[in-house]
Amino acid sequence: MFYREAGQFKASYQADQQIFPIRQDRVAVWALIVFFAAVVPVIADQYWLKAILIPVLIFSLAALGLNILTGYAGQLSLGSAAFMAVGAFGAYNFMLRIDGMPFLLALVMGGLCAAAVGVLFGLPSLRIKGFYLAVATLAAQFFIVWALVKFPWFSNYSSSGVISTQEISILGFVFDGPTSKYMLTLAVVVVLALAAKNMVRSSTGRAWMAVRDMDVAAEVIGIRPMRTKLIAFAVSSFYCGVAGALYAYTYLGTVEPEGFNLDLSFKILFMIIIGGTGSIMGSFLGAAFIVLLPILLDNFVPSLLGDLVSSSFVSNFQLIVFGGMIIFFLIVEPHGLARLWQIGKEKLRLWPFPH
Amino acid sequence: MMTNDMAVADAGQQATGRRIGGVILDLQKISLSFGGVKALTDISFDVREHEIRAIIGPNGAGKSSMLNVINGVYHPQQGDIVFHGETRHEMDPHKAAKQGIARTFQNIALFKGMSVLDNIMTGRNLKMKTNLLQHALFWGAAQREEIEHRKKVEEVIDFLEIQSIRKTPVGRLPYGLQKRVELGRALAAEPSMLLLDEPMAGMNVEEKQDMSRFILDVNDQFGTTIVLIEHDMGVVMDISDRVVVLDYGKKIGDGTPEEVMANPDVIAAYLGTSH
Numbered sequence: 271m272f273y274r275e276a277g278q279f280k281a282s283y284q285a286d287q288q289i290f291p292i293r294q295d296r297v298a299v300w301a302l303i304v305f306f307a308a309v310v311p312v313i314a315d316q317y318w319l320k321a322i323l324i325p326v327l328i329f330s331l332a333a334l335g336l337n338i339l340t341g342y343a344g345q346l347s348l349g350s351a352a353f354m355a356v357g358a359f360g361a362y363n364f365m366l367r368i369d370g371m372p373f374l375l376a377l378v379m380g381g382l383c384a385a386a387v388g389v390l391f392g393l394p395s396l397r398i399k400g401f402y403l404a405v406a407t408l409a410a411q412f413f414i415v416w417a418l419v420k421f422p423w424f425s426n427y428s429s430s431g432v433i434s435t436q437e438i439s440i441l442g443f444v445f446d447g448p449t450s451k452y453m454l455t456l457a458v459v460v461v462l463a464l465a466a467k468n469m470v471r472s473s474t475g476r477a478w479m480a481v482r483d484m485d486v487a488a489e490v491i492g493i494r495p496m497r498t499k500l501i502a503f504a505v506s507s508f509y510c511g512v513a514g515a516l517y518a519y520t521y522l523g524t525v526e527p528e529g530f531n532l533d534l535s536f537k538i539l540f541m542i543i544i545g546g547t548g549s550i551m552g553s554f555l556g557a558a559f560i561v562l563l564p565i566l567l568d569n570f571v572p573s574l575l576g577d578l579v580s581s582s583f584v585s586n587f588q589l590i591v592f593g594g595m596i597i598f599f600l601i602v603e604p605h606g607l608a609r610l611w612q613i614g615k616e617k618l619r620l621w622p623f624p625h
Numbered sequence: 626m627m628t629n630d631m632a633v634a635d636a637g638q639q640a641t642g643r644r645i646g647g648v649i650l651d652l653q654k655i656s657l658s659f660g661g662v663k664a665l666t667d668i669s670f671d672v673r674e675h676e677i678r679a680i681i682g683p684n685g686a687g688k689s690s691m692l693n694v695i696n697g698v699y700h701p702q703q704g705d706i707v708f709h710g711e712t713r714h715e716m717d718p719h720k721a722a723k724q725g726i727a728r729t730f731q732n733i734a735l736f737k738g739m740s741v742l743d744n745i746m747t748g749r750n751l752k753m754k755t756n757l758l759q760h761a762l763f764w765g766a767a768q769r770e771e772i773e774h775r776k777k778v779e780e781v782i783d784f785l786e787i788q789s790i791r792k793t794p795v796g797r798l799p800y801g802l803q804k805r806v807e808l809g810r811a812l813a814a815e816p817s818m819l820l821l822d823e824p825m826a827g828m829n830v831e832e833k834q835d836m837s838r839f840i841l842d843v844n845d846q847f848g849t850t851i852v853l854i855e856h857d858m859g860v861v862m863d864i865s866d867r868v869v870v871l872d873y874g875k876k877i878g879d880g881t882p883e884e885v886m887a888n889p890d891v892i893a894a895y896l897g898t899s900h
């Protein structure tokens with residue numbers, strides 16, 4: 271009844287091109303942004319900010335990066351965490367070695383380093399597809415982590431490659447508490463998410479999807495598959511790189527190369543599978559889901575089942591739930607939570623007259 | 626030979642009242658094989674500007690391979706391709722697109738995950754000049770460009786009478802409409818030459834009539850040269866100016882529809898296989 275597009279006619283193509291063509295959606299998204307930017311910092315406690323909101327935002331960004339490559343451009347990658355590592359160690363070294371390096375610039379430079387490495391490891395995608403490409407990105411995953419450990423220069427010769435990030439200050443304001451770090455993370459993520467949405471609704475995004483869906487047809491239209499794939503690798507790795515730098519600077523504070531291991535890459539892959547491939551919103555839903563689920567299970571399973579179960583059961587139970595969800599989404603709803611949300615909205619649009 | 630060609634052009638002109646121009650595409654002794662399979666053997670024929678040129682032949686005759694050679698998806702082992710006066714050994718798909726060749730496929734090759742509108746918009750990708758950073762900002766030039774091309778695409782949508790499905794994901798459309806959208810994607814590029822691989826296969830009579838009308842209108846209104854593969858002899862007789870007949874990768878006939886149908890080799894080839 272209330273969620274309707276009736277009466278909202280598009281008088282121009284510009285109006286029709288808006289990110290959220292339905293007014294209720296636009297209002298909802300702005301309300302969400304205002305809520306997370308103005309209300310959450312006031313009401314959320316330290317634990318929520320540090321352990322839930324900041325990581326959800328950062329993982330959303332990494333998932334968004336992978337979604338650009340896998341969901342939009344159709345190139346499977348198991349190297350997301352490694353590209354995050356490049357971003358983190360890149361930003362760290364720019365901060366370390368250049369006097370007066372502005373933090374935001376270091377963040378961008380870290381992202382660009384990741385983009386360059388991403389393009390390098392994306393080169394095999396010009397020849398191979400699907401499973402074999404996944405194996406090639408797996409090589410990137412292992413090689414990058416190995417290289418960061420092997421060459422101590424990257425971690426400024428600290429023991430076992432652990433780095434402690436420098437203080438973040440922008441125009442004299444020091445971001446030291448969880449609230450300010452949360453705000454900074456939110457700002458970066460919102461800006462990059464908007465940019466991603468803009469890219470996917472322009473000819474860049476259409477080229478990605480065209481190559482994903484039917485590369486021969488894309489080619490005869492004049493889309494260059496190689497260029498298109500490499501651009502996807504670059505943009506995707508840039509996003510992962512920035513996410514990695516934020517992971518180091520606003521989330522953990524100290525990181526080591528091994529923190530960016532294959533497990534983390536898989537975690538990001540699961541986020542887009544559960545959240546929805548080829549969906550910006552799905553990246554956020556998937557990240558929130560995967561960060562929140564273990565916390566919920568940890569808190570609720572013991573209280574529900576009491577002493578009947580051991581803590582090792584709880585952690586195994588998590589894995590079972592994850593595995594089950596992933597199989598469910600792969601088989602039943604490949605477009606993930608985002609698609610379920612869409613279906614819900616379509617139902618709501620027709621409600622109360624379903625025909 | 627010379628007089629024969631002239632006669633053919635004349636016939637085309639009289640039949641439709643259009644001005645058929647000179648040869649713009651000349652295929653010379655094209656041979657193509659896949660491993661041991663000879664798909665095309667020593668085939669020569671030409672295409673004149675503004676004409677509708679049909680390629681017919683039994684299954685596996687090499688018709689689709691011929692189209693793939695024309696726009697560079699396949700590279701022939703032997704022969705030359707003269708396009709707009711430029712002689713080449715093989716075409717390159719990207720270059721062919723840039724030079725104004727667009728096509729549809731025998732098995733629909735739409736972008737399944739995208740809407741009708743986005744599918745047709747991809748047809749204009751080559752004409753779009755803004756870069757990635759401008760797209761990320763979606764401001765100024767990028768937005769203006771998007772709107773300008775959207776207008777062109779809406780013209781195509783109106784032309785093909787598919788306004789009501791523009792936001793529908795193509796995967797949800799019935800087969801006949803998908804074929805129409807694929808034609809739309811090709812038309813959005815404003816091609817000078819359109820290659821259509823069995824655009825009416827699997828359609829009912831009414832859909833075939835619609836599609837024939839669109840093809841004739843494209844040819845008539847935009848002067849687009851059309852190379853068409855089609856099995857339905859009625860359609861071929863109705864809309865094409867000249868016909869090439871292939872069988873087992875060899876050319877067995879070439880001429881007006883009437884000439885070709887009277888050709889004993891063609892009759893034999895068609896009687897020899899079930900259709």
Ligand SMILES: Nc1ncnc2c1ncn2[C@@H]1O[C@H](COP(=O)(O)OP(=O)(O)OP(=O)(O)O)[C@@H](O)[C@H]1O
Nearest residue numbers: 659662663664683684685686687688689690691731
């Ligand atoms: N990519 C390929 N690899 C191997 N063989 C091929 C390939 N493409 C075509 N062929 C072979 O070339 C021959 C001609 O095929 P083609 O598709 O051109 O025929 P066609 O005339 O379009 O037939 P149809 O009416 O069935 O579409 C066939 O023997 C086919 O098996």
Ligand SMILES: [Mg+2]
Nearest residue numbers: 688689690731
């Ligand atoms: Mg064929």
